[in-house]
Amino acid sequence: MSRYIKYKNARLxxxxxxxxxxxxxxxxxxxxxxxxxxxxxxxxxxxxxxxxKCLCPGLIxxxxxxxIPGADYKDTIENTGEAAAAGGITTVCVQPVTDPIIxxxxxxxxxxxxxxxxxxxxxxxxxxxxxLEGREMTEIGLMCKAGTKAFTDxxxxxxxxxxxxxxxxxxxxxxxxxxxxxxxPELSENGCMNAGALATxxxxxxxxxxxxxxxxxxxxxxxxSTPARYHAAQVTCQDSIDVLxxxxxxxxxVTAGVAVSHFSLNEYAIEExxxxxxxxxxxxxxxxxxxxLEGLKDGTIDVIVSSHDPEDPESKRVPYExxxxxxxxxxxxxxxxxxxxxxxxxxxxxxxAKMTCNPARILGLASGTLxxxxxxxxxxxxTDVPYKIDPEKMVSLTKNTPFDGRPVQGRVLRTxxxxxxxxxxx
Amino acid sequence: MSEAENTANLxxxxxxxxxxxxxxxxxxxxxLDLADKYVEQNRKTNKKTDILTGLTQINLFxxxxxxxxxxxxxxxKRLGAxxxxxSSSGSSIKKGETLxxxxxxxxxxxxxxxVVRHGSSGAVKLLSRKVNCAVLNAGDGKHEHPTQALLDAxxxxxxxxxIAQLTIAICGDVLHSRVARSNIHLLNIMxxxxxxxxxxxxxxxxxxxxxxxxxxxxxxGLKGCDVVMMLRLQTERMHGGYFPTIxxxxxxxxLDYDKLSVAKEDAMIMHPGPMNRGVEIDAAVADDLTRSAxxxxxEMGVAVRMxxxxxxxxxxxxxxxxxxxxxxxxxPSNKKMGM
Numbered sequence: 001m002s003r004y005i006k007y008k009n010a011r012l013x014x015x016x017x018x019x020x021x022x023x024x025x026x027x028x029x030x031x032x033x034x035x036x037x038x039x040x041x042x043x044x045x046x047x048x049x050x051x052x053k054c055l056c057p058g059l060i061x062x063x064x065x066x067x068i069p070g071a072d073y074k075d076t077i078e079n080t081g082e083a084a085a086a087g088g089i090t091t092v093c094v095q096p097v098t099d100p101i102i103x104x105x106x107x108x109x110x111x112x113x114x115x116x117x118x119x120x121x122x123x124x125x126x127x128x129x130x131x132l133e134g135r136e137m138t139e140i141g142l143m144c145k146a147g148t149k150a151f152t153d154x155x156x157x158x159x160x161x162x163x164x165x166x167x168x169x170x171x172x173x174x175x176x177x178x179x180x181x182x183x184x185p186e187l188s189e190n191g192c193m194n195a196g197a198l199a200t201x202x203x204x205x206x207x208x209x210x211x212x213x214x215x216x217x218x219x220x221x222x223x224x225s226t227p228a229r230y231h232a233a234q235v236t237c238q239d240s241i242d243v244l245x246x247x248x249x250x251x252x253x254v255t256a257g258v259a260v261s262h263f264s265l266n267e268y269a270i271e272e273x274x275x276x277x278x279x280x281x282x283x284x285x286x287x288x289x290x291x292x293l294e295g296l297k298d299g300t301i302d303v304i305v306s307s308h309d310p311e312d313p314e315s316k317r318v319p320y321e322x323x324x325x326x327x328x329x330x331x332x333x334x335x336x337x338x339x340x341x342x343x344x345x346x347x348x349x350x351x352x353a354k355m356t357c358n359p360a361r362i363l364g365l366a367s368g369t370l371x372x373x374x375x376x377x378x379x380x381x382x383t384d385v386p387y388k389i390d391p392e393k394m395v396s397l398t399k400n401t402p403f404d405g406r407p408v409q410g411r412v413l414r415t416x417x418x419x420x421x422x423x424x425x426x
Numbered sequence: 427m428s429e430a431e432n433t434a435n436l437x438x439x440x441x442x443x444x445x446x447x448x449x450x451x452x453x454x455x456x457x458l459d460l461a462d463k464y465v466e467q468n469r470k471t472n473k474k475t476d477i478l479t480g481l482t483q484i485n486l487f488x489x490x491x492x493x494x495x496x497x498x499x500x501x502x503k504r505l506g507a508x509x510x511x512x513s514s515s516g517s518s519i520k521k522g523e524t525l526x527x528x529x530x531x532x533x534x535x536x537x538x539x540x541v542v543r544h545g546s547s548g549a550v551k552l553l554s555r556k557v558n559c560a561v562l563n564a565g566d567g568k569h570e571h572p573t574q575a576l577l578d579a580x581x582x583x584x585x586x587x588x589i590a591q592l593t594i595a596i597c598g599d600v601l602h603s604r605v606a607r608s609n610i611h612l613l614n615i616m617x618x619x620x621x622x623x624x625x626x627x628x629x630x631x632x633x634x635x636x637x638x639x640x641x642x643x644x645x646x647g648l649k650g651c652d653v654v655m656m657l658r659l660q661t662e663r664m665h666g667g668y669f670p671t672i673x674x675x676x677x678x679x680x681l682d683y684d685k686l687s688v689a690k691e692d693a694m695i696m697h698p699g700p701m702n703r704g705v706e707i708d709a710a711v712a713d714d715l716t717r718s719a720x721x722x723x724x725e726m727g728v729a730v731r732m733x734x735x736x737x738x739x740x741x742x743x744x745x746x747x748x749x750x751x752x753x754x755x756x757x758p759s760n761k762k763m764g765m
Contacts, residue, residue, distance in 0.1 A: 190665050196632055197632035197633075197635035197636070200601075200630050200632050200633060200635075200636065201447075201607070201635075201636055202547055202548065202569060203547035203548075203566075203567050203568030203569030203570070203604060203607060204547050204548075204567075204568070204569075272548070272551055273547070273548030273551060273552065314524070317524070317526055317552075318524065318525060318526075318552075319525065319544065319546030319547070319548050319549035319552055319567070320546070320547065320548045321546045321547065321548075321567065322546055
């Protein structure tokens with residue numbers, strides 16, 4: 001017997017179709033069955049009153065690091081799932097940077113099995129190169145045949161141009177997406193923050209924006225002779241935006257993402273060596289932050305990611321240079337992104353598109369939309385409620401958020417995965 | 427009015443000395459004025475006072491040091507403190523204990539002063555948040571080395587009579603130098619005109635934002651200078667080639683009489699030590715007692731550190747009122763000893 005749930009009195013927001021109207025949505029057995037102003041639901045349907053709040057497709061986060069396997073003191077699959085649900089995220093794309101590294105079919109299967117325990121959808125992104133060493137390609141073909149959609153070396157670049165060229169050629173046979181972390185190793189490996197006057201003052205080794213842009217330019221040059229599906233995981237500066245803009249104008253198959261931190265914080269967030277601001281690529285100058293916002297607005301940047309990367313206190317309570325990179329972000333991605341709506345940088349639907357239909361399109365997922373027959377992955381949220389971010393109230397096991405104490409507006413109220421409520425704000 | 431009474435009123439409104447950035451002109455003058463008094467004391471046969479009697483000073487050096495550690499040790503001992511040295515070799519630091527665990531272990535031993543040197547920028551600040559006592563930064567990574575800047579300032583003030591309006595060049599490996607950063611801050615606060623000179627790989631252009639004029643031609647930069655501060659080339663902090671060879675570096679940026687001739691006739695030469703003769707400074711220039719203040723810097727170092735240790739413990743020792751009228755009655759433990 002089918003199970004129906006009707007969500008009434010909702011502001012329905014579907015970036016895929018541009019819909020923004022008051023109405024109702026009904027799910028049937030984990031799929032969206034009907035979307036309309038008024039729905040005559042079967043008498044046994046459960047009815048949830050959204051009290052006039054927003055309802056959008058559940059968010060898809062293309063960049064999430066997990067502690068399982070190998071570092072369960074940082075988090076667990078279950079905990080990642082709960083934190084994602086608390087942030088309105090219904091699909092997380094897991095980076096292969098684990099111990100062992102996810103770089104073959106057996107490990108992808110292991111990951112998928114473990115992920116069944118989680119309350120949201122997990123997609124495993126296996127490594128491009130074996131052991132993330134940048135020397136040999138992984139079994140891209142076999143993994144694609146088994147359903148893998150995208151490959152990445154996580155927080156490492158495929159630095160060798162000859163190898164990258166082969167990866168692009170080879171992966172194009174399977175229509176696989178290659179996701180590149182942009183950092184020329186020789187320009188970035190000794191650095192720990194943005195290169196510039198602030199780094200000079202703090203006495204910290206800097207990473208120039210050219211470390212990112214050179215890698216992006218090189219890859220785009222390779223793509224000109226080898227058409228393949230390519231996604232720049234995170235762009236953080238004006239120069240990269242310019243390069244991407246030109247590539248898109250040339251109709252190249254290039255997409256790009258940005259982490260919430262990079263459009264909401266600049267390098268000055270480091271203050272007195274706050275290690276919770278240490279990320280890769282580093283927080284950039286204010287000019288670059290504004291350029292990234294422009295890139296989001298004009299569509300040069302397709303996707304917003306959390307770049308969620310839990311780090312335990314032992315990895316962060318050390319001097320800045322020695323601290324691990326990474327911030328948590330699952331629970332703040334929606335809320336911080338809503339700042340762009342409140343300060344009138346972007347319309348609400350455009351912001352939501354970067355976290356729903358755009359990643360779904362890039363990854364070939366059926367979710368990320370409110371279309372009939374799409375998975376019933378939904379997020380109900382309030383755009384206006386004001387409060388301060390409090391790490392102690394977060395679900396994530398580690399609390400390494402750079403947004404501690406930030407005044408924000410907007411909160412996720414309910415998250416639904418496959419028709420089932422997995423999070424409810426109380 | 428005796429000298430002791432003059433300096434007894436000095437106020438230093440900071441719990442720690444972590445850097446020069448953030449200090450005010452009066453804070454710096456306060457330290458230098460008191461240090462002047464200690465210079466005199468240190469030249470007497472009996473160099474010892476007992477104002478820090480009963481207090482414990484721990485010198486915690488995560489990075490090797492001889493002169494700075496000895497200078498702090500002498501300073502503490504001359505003021506009567508119990509001084510303990512802890513360095514990284516052979517200690518729990520080597521055994522993998524974290525910085526903050528070391529900090530809380532030491533804190534539990536109730537020290538009154540922690541003098542800390544660490545190889546990472548910001549490490550001393552991090553440690554200061556976890557302890558209850560006064561923390562003195564004896565050098566953190568490439569960030570700050572405040573007592574070096576203060577001793578340089580004292581040396582300049584005693585030779586030139588002032589710091590304001592002097593033209594002071596800092597030469598060499600500014601990129602890797604905490605001494606340079608502390609000096610740029612201090613000299614700016616005191617109203618000097620600061621130049622930095624060196625190859626563009628070691629003297630980043632954005633130093634202008636810290637208040638320094640940037641020169642890559644040494645003769646240009648030295649023109650009309652009152653003070654020439656040389657820096658040690660910190661090859662141990664360098665990854666990869668910042669310049670082709672030592673001989674090219676010396677030829678372009680080594681201080682010799684020829685380059686020095688464009689500075690003011692009475693320009694003084696300073697170096698924080700240890701010197702690399704024939705690398706950044708010509709031996710003859712370094713040994714020229716009329717020009718070089720390098721030995722004086724070492725002497726001023728002890729006095730400046732005594733002043734810092736004194737000022738940072740004043741509140742603990744019962745405030746300025748009790749210190750006034752002679753240091754002898756300042757601390758309760760002195761009375762116990764029958765004084």
